[in-house]
Amino acid sequence: MLFVAASILLAFLVTLGSARWLTLHATARSASSQVMLAALSFPLVALALFVVAVCVALISMSRGPDLPGQSEGMPIFAAVFFLIYAWAIGAIVGLPTAIVAVRMFRPG
Structure with missing residues (x-):
């Protein structure tokens, strides 16, 4: 059970960090592009x-x-x-996290 919790936390943190980096450095990209790239970060x-x-x-x-x-x-x-397993966790945890994080970090 600890492995599942740790991988969920890791997926959350990697996706959150990726969304933050994308909203700061890839400002020319659309919000949907930033969400997809952030969601793909943990599976990558x-x-x-x-x-x-x-x-x-x-x-x-x-x-x-x-x-x-x-x-x-x-x-x-x-x-x-x-x-x-990592791809499933990335889809279940990463996509919602990416959507919320990009909306939260995106200016305007």
Whole structure:
């Protein structure tokens, strides 16, 4: 349960920070563009972590498995489920947060 709460909080904070940055530095963009970019921030962070996790799994397994029958498939399989979970959290938490944050931070 702690993992779910931490990931929801992280999605909220990443989206909030992204909305703040976009409203300060990308002022020429429309509000809907800022909302979509802010909402995509957490899924993009999750995608970057996924790429790092897959690379680490492949590199560590290229040295040879620690245990007989161990392969790089299971860590990558777990990372895929983490990625899907992060995208769902990003959609459920990130989109409403982005809408409210852009409205709150946008001048005028």
